[in-house]
Structures are given as structure tokens and as C-alpha cells.
Amino acid sequence: MAVEVSRLPNGLAVVTETMPHLESATVGVWVGAGARSERPEEHGISHLLEHMAFKGTRRRNARQIAEEIEAVGGEINAATSVETTAYYARILKGDLPLAVDILSDILTESVFDPGELEREQHVILQEIGAAYDMPEDHVFDQLQQSAFPGQPIGRPILGTPETVKGFTPEALAGYLGGHYRGPVMVLAAAGGIEHDDVLRLAEERFGGIGNGAAPAIETATYHGGSWREERDLHEVQITLGFEGRHYTSPDHYAAQVLAATLGGGMSSRLFQEVREKRGLCYSISAFHWGYADTGLFGVHAATGEGDVDELVPLMLGEIERISGDLAADEVARAKAQMRAGLLMSLESPTSRASSLSRQMLIHGRPLTAREIIARIDEVGVEQVRRLAADIFAGSPPTVAVIGPPDVSVDPDLVARRMGSPRKAA
Structure with missing residues (x-):
């Protein structure tokens, strides 16, 4: 498998990995x-724009x-995250030219028809409602919001609902033109393809996409805090958060190992205990x-109302102990899981294209598996021990809970157990 990189004059990166044994890409x-x-x-405009890209262009x-x-048996999709859109x-x-043509069409020729926009706004309002109806997802949104209050991140x-309903075709076109610029875009392909063709x-x-710089993002500052929502649920959702590490930090991989040893699988401490x-x-x-420029380390548990009082001290105890008694065999298992996950992902062209693009956006170059x-x-x-001590004792905790009225987790209790600074709710 060969990885190759080129850049267009407008700054857009083209990265490919040829996997000659595959018939797909x-x-x-x-x-x-x-x-x-x-x-x-x-x-919410990034997510709405992702939806609207499929709602009509000047040619389709x-x-x-x-x-x-779908006439050629293919599938097309998109996703919006905190820092990227795909x-x-x-x-x-053999259908690579069609796929690239459609992708370019939806990203350079979308018309943002008012009727389509109104329908898609209604769809997203339903999506927002569906997310709220799933407390196991909603609690993570609230954890992030409490950790970084008043910030885009x-x-x-x-x-x-208010912001989504307020967007106009002009707002969508303006956001696309201002943020979808060559220097912050990567066209990635993996599978049975050749770099020169891509x-x-x-x-x-x-080639016609603008080459100016996109607006700078606002620097993130972790604060910590607490949030609780009363709902009559059979299963209480509890999340605890601490300041993590940014993805170019020397401790980035150590943070992933820490998460795996603490609660990354069936052999992890939290799962076992x-x-x-x-x-x-x-x-x-x-x-x-x-x-x-930052990170979020967290723990999530879903439990019955009657088990919260026993569960939370156990969680805190495992978090507290890991910086002192983490063993070499635990770290070895976590690293083996990470290596295996990486090597298994090499067999999927979608995983490879996604990984290559993220590496280009983060590092400016693809990283080899080795x-x-x-x-x-x-x-x-x-x-990992040092990092655990720094994370859990070095930042105020974030607590987000969804459950019945008499269920809560005191952030000051968490801070006292961890020896970390306290942050008012």
C-alpha cells in the first residue's frame, strides 16, 4: 500500500493510499x-450546511x-464534528470520476433552495428533539458544554431550534465561502485507485476553490462545572470530566492509554470493579x-437510581488509585488494543481515507502505521501514572447528570476526592 500527497495551487491537499487488492474505494x-x-x-450552521449540500445544485x-x-451501487454520506466536516x-x-464529480458539485455548486432549506430545518429540529430524547447522548453534550461554558467548543x-430556524440561503453561502478554503481542505481517497487519477x-x-485563509478559531479554555437535569428515568446517566490533552501534546497517546486502562474494555478497572x-x-x-488546543477526559456510567450512592464512590476510588498503582500489564493490554485497532483499520478504505485526512489537517502530512x-x-x-495525577488533581472536575430529582453528584465531593481545584456550578 502506497501513500502519496500532492497540493493544488489553491492549497487543497490531495492524499491517497493505493490498495490494489480492492475493487472498491x-x-x-x-x-x-x-x-x-x-x-x-x-x-449549528456547520451541521445544517452538511445537510443542505445534498439538497440540490445547479446541475442536480x-x-x-x-x-x-446509488445507480452504480455506491453510497454517499457526510458528518459534522467539533473541528471538521466530512x-x-x-x-x-471504476466509478471514482462520478464520485468526485458529485462531491465537487455539492461543495461548489449548491443552490440552497429556500424550500429545501425550510424542509431540512424541520428535519434538524426533529434531530435535535431525538438527541434530547436519548439521555445517554444528551448527557455528553451537557458535559462538553459545562467543561467549556460560553465557548464555541x-x-x-x-x-x-432558534438558531437553526434563523438561517437563510445567504448565510449558508457566506459560511461556505468563508470557511471552505483550499488550505483547510483535504481530498482523500483509499482503495483500488491511483494517485495520478485522483x-x-x-x-x-x-481547482477553483478559493485559497485564502479561513477565519481563526477561538482559543478554548477548560473551566469545569456541573449540570443536572431532572427526568423520571429508570437509568441514571452520570458523566465526570477533567481537562485532557490536545492531539499534538506529547501526552496524547498516554491519555488514550489511560482511558483504555481505566474504562476502555471488559478488562479495564472500572468495568471489572x-x-x-x-x-x-x-x-x-x-x-x-x-x-x-485542549482535550476532555471523561468517565460515563449508566446505572439504576438505587445504585448511585454506591457507584459514585467506587468510580472515584478507581480514578483516584490509578495514578499510584497502575501496573505494567494493564498498560501493555491497552497498548495492544490500540495497535490492533490501528492495524485493523488499515483494511478499511473508509477508515484509511478518514485517518489520512485527519492527519493532513492536524500534522500537515500523513503518519505511517509504523x-x-x-x-x-x-x-x-x-x-501514564504522572498524567493521571496531573489530569485528575490538576483541573476542576466537570459533572453532568440526568436522572430523578433525588439523584445528584456533588462536584465539590469529586474535587475533594481527587485533590483538584473546585469550580462553582
Whole structure:
């Protein structure tokens, strides 16, 4: 498998990985603009723009976009995250020109028809409602918002009903023109393709995109805090958060190892102690989300109302202990999981295209699997122990809970147990 990189004169990067044994390919455009690129009055516009890209261009209406890609057995999709937006297609290798043509069409020729916009705004209002109706998802939005209050990075990606309903075709066109610029865009392809073919198509279809710099994102500042919502639920949703590390930090991979050892799988501490030994919850996990200039480390548990008082001290105890008694075999298992996950992802053209594009946006170049594995292998027990102490004792905690009225988690209690600074709710 060969990875090649080129850049168009407008700054757009073209990165490919040829996987000659495959009859399929994934091609997509990843843009370094997402929810945290938005001004307050633009909250939710990145996600709405992602939806509207499929609702008609100067050459195709919404039905034609869907029918043309599906007529060759392909599929097309998109996703908005905090810092990026992706548009990608999975096709047979011979249909690469069609896929690139459709992707360029929706990103350079969308018309933002008012009627289509009104319908899609209504769809997103339903999506916002559906997210609220799933407390296991809603609690993560509130954790992020409480950790980074009043900042773009903390706002839910979907927006609010008020902001979504207020967007106009002109606002969408203005946001696209201002943020979808060559230097922050990557066209990535992986599978049964050749780099020169992808580059030629990129030059033909994306060469006219502007080359100016996109607006700078607002610097993020972790604050911590607490949030609770009363709902009559059978299962209480509890999340605890702490300041994590940005994705270019020397501790980035150590943070992933820490999350895996604490709550990354069935052999992790939290799963074994809380679920397997005591049966106090259905699900429990730890995670680390890295961003350009900060990160969020968290723990999530879903449990019954009557188990909260026993569950929370157990969670805090495991979090508290890991910086002192983390063992070499735990770190070895976590690193093995990370290596295996990386190597397994090499077999998927969609995973490869996505990974290559993220690496280009973050590092300006693709990282080899050998290079990433070397960084994972460098993580040692003492580094993870030190990082755990820094994360849990070095920042005020964030607490987000959804459950019945008499269920709560005191952030001051969490701070006292961790020896961390306290932050008023």
C-alpha cells in the first residue's frame, strides 16, 4: 500500500493510499471547519450546511444526487464534528470520476433552495428533539458544554431550534465561502485507485476553490462545572470530566492509554470493579477527546437510581488509585488494543481515507502505521501514572447528570476526592 500527497495551487491537499487488492474505494473531502468555527449567531450552521449540500445544485436536484450514486451501487454520506466536516462516498473503483464529480458539485455548486432549506430545518429540529430524547447522548453534550461554558467548543453540534430556524440561503453561502478554503481542505481517497487519477480529478473539479485563509478559531479554555437535569428515568446517566490533552501534546497517546486502562474494555478497572464484581451498572467507560488546543477526559456510567450512592464512590476510588498503582500489564493490554485497532483499520478504505485526512489537517502530512505504533510503544507506566495525577488533581472536575430529582453528584465531593481545584456550578 502506497501513500502519496500532492497540493493544488489553491492549497487543497490531495492524499491517497493505493490498495490494489480492492475493487472498491472511498473518496471524500474533509474540511477543517466544524462546530467550533461558528460565531454565536451561527450556532449549528456547520451541521445544517452538511445537510443542505445534498439538497440540490445547479446541475442536480436532491433526488438526482441520490439516484446517480446509488445507480452504480455506491453510497454517499457526510458528518459534522467539533473541528471538521466530512463528505465522502464509497464506490467501486471504476466509478471514482462520478464520485468526485458529485462531491465537487455539492461543495461548489449548491443552490440552497429556500424550500429545501425550510424542509431540512424541520428535519434538524426533529434531530435535535431525538438527541434530547436519548439521555445517554444528551448527557455528553451537557458535559462538553459545562467543561467549556460560553465557548464555541462547548456548544452542541446540532445547534438550537432558534438558531437553526434563523438561517437563510445567504448565510449558508457566506459560511461556505468563508470557511471552505483550499488550505483547510483535504481530498482523500483509499482503495483500488491511483494517485495520478485522483489528482487529475481534483485539479479539474476543485481547482477553483478559493485559497485564502479561513477565519481563526477561538482559543478554548477548560473551566469545569456541573449540570443536572431532572427526568423520571429508570437509568441514571452520570458523566465526570477533567481537562485532557490536545492531539499534538506529547501526552496524547498516554491519555488514550489511560482511558483504555481505566474504562476502555471488559478488562479495564472500572468495568471489572463496578460491573463484573458488583453489578452496579449496565455500562461504564472512560474516554479521551483531543482537540487542537485542549482535550476532555471523561468517565460515563449508566446505572439504576438505587445504585448511585454506591457507584459514585467506587468510580472515584478507581480514578483516584490509578495514578499510584497502575501496573505494567494493564498498560501493555491497552497498548495492544490500540495497535490492533490501528492495524485493523488499515483494511478499511473508509477508515484509511478518514485517518489520512485527519492527519493532513492536524500534522500537515500523513503518519505511517509504523510511526504511530512507535509513539504508542513509547508510552510507559510512569508517564501514564504522572498524567493521571496531573489530569485528575490538576483541573476542576466537570459533572453532568440526568436522572430523578433525588439523584445528584456533588462536584465539590469529586474535587475533594481527587485533590483538584473546585469550580462553582
